[in-house]
Amino acid sequence: MTTLFFATDIHGSDICWKKFLNAGKFYNADVMILGGDMTGKAIVPVISHNHGKYTTTLLQQKFEITSQAELDEMFARIRSRGYYPYLTNQEEIAELEKFPDKVYQLFLQEALKVLEQWMEMAEKKLHGTGQRIYVSPGNDDHFSVDELIKSCPAVILAEGEVLQIDANHEMITSGWSNKTPWNTYREETEEELAARYEKMATRLQDPARAIFNIHVPPFGTNLDEAPELDENLRPKYAGNALKPTGSTALRKAIEHYAPMLSLHGHIHEGRGTSKIGKTLCINPGSMYEQGTLLGALVSLGKDKIDNYVLTSG
Numbered sequence: 001m002t003t004l005f006f007a008t009d010i011h012g013s014d015i016c017w018k019k020f021l022n023a024g025k026f027y028n029a030d031v032m033i034l035g036g037d038m039t040g041k042a043i044v045p046v047i048s049h050n051h052g053k054y055t056t057t058l059l060q061q062k063f064e065i066t067s068q069a070e071l072d073e074m075f076a077r078i079r080s081r082g083y084y085p086y087l088t089n090q091e092e093i094a095e096l097e098k099f100p101d102k103v104y105q106l107f108l109q110e111a112l113k114v115l116e117q118w119m120e121m122a123e124k125k126l127h128g129t130g131q132r133i134y135v136s137p138g139n140d141d142h143f144s145v146d147e148l149i150k151s152c153p154a155v156i157l158a159e160g161e162v163l164q165i166d167a168n169h170e171m172i173t174s175g176w177s178n179k180t181p182w183n184t185y186r187e188e189t190e191e192e193l194a195a196r197y198e199k200m201a202t203r204l205q206d207p208a209r210a211i212f213n214i215h216v217p218p219f220g221t222n223l224d225e226a227p228e229l230d231e232n233l234r235p236k237y238a239g240n241a242l243k244p245t246g247s248t249a250l251r252k253a254i255e256h257y258a259p260m261l262s263l264h265g266h267i268h269e270g271r272g273t274s275k276i277g278k279t280l281c282i283n284p285g286s287m288y289e290q291g292t293l294l295g296a297l298v299s300l301g302k303d304k305i306d307n308y309v310l311t312s313g
Helices: 016-025 066-079 091-096 101-126 145-152 190-201 248-257
Strands: 002-007 033-034 043-048 054-058 061-065 085-090 132-135 155-157 163-164 169-175 211-214 224-227 242-244 261-263 270-278 279-283 294-300 305-312
Touching: 002 016, 016 033, 016 066, 016 101, 016 294, 033 155, 043 066, 043 091, 054 066, 061 066, 066 085, 066 305, 085 101, 091 101, 101 145, 145 155, 169 190, 190 248, 190 270, 211 248, 248 270, 261 294, 279 305
Parallel strands: 002 033, 033 132, 043 085, 132 155, 169 211, 211 261, 261 279
Antiparallel strands: 002 294, 043 054, 054 061, 163 169, 224 242, 270 279, 294 305
């Protein structure tokens, strides 16, 4: 029997990454899988003033900082919520406001810096343990993160691969999604997704024992329901109007190949399980901003799933 732990959409949260690295030992998992969207969403400027004072705004709350200890604590707080703190001053802020492209380059620089730290942390934590971590960047992750992941011996970049995770089970992986309103890095049409899945699935030796590790959920399950948006990309009816946003191509691939297990993320509110034929589909959801690592612990028998549970910690 093989036990795997799956989590996804940690979006730059230091706390969630550290919890993930510790989850293998804590849950006694043989295989660790981190789904897409590893990187954060925004920079939080921490502005330096005279006489050792700083100001910043986090989640619409303003803070005044008057000591190095408070500054260190604020940096850790920002990082724990998946944002990137950036120490700056009023002059640089004024300059950046004139050139939005520089803001983007700064964001990417900070995101890659943190991810490099994460890879170093993983190597230090897992070196010599034999623990396997499979990672696939998601639609929100810039393509430059792939080379950083490849540089870490403790982490396997699984995107586009057919990997043998134990003696009986193979896994296909993709972090690409169907089209979103935000025009993210790794998204494409349903036709393109279908070709992507087919290219991997046709290489499976035994699809009935396989695992689909696909960032986007299949269409029309409770795993893919997200708030419906208006023309300004704001949730309708205070977020109470939900609509399916998953991939139709993925659903067809699951119906056709009938893998044992299908693992998903992307829709943070879509925590739960669903069945498509014999396939168990799981989306553990995401609460990265709260520093909570949501996950799924799955025990694989040779020809069936022996047990599974959604975790939170």
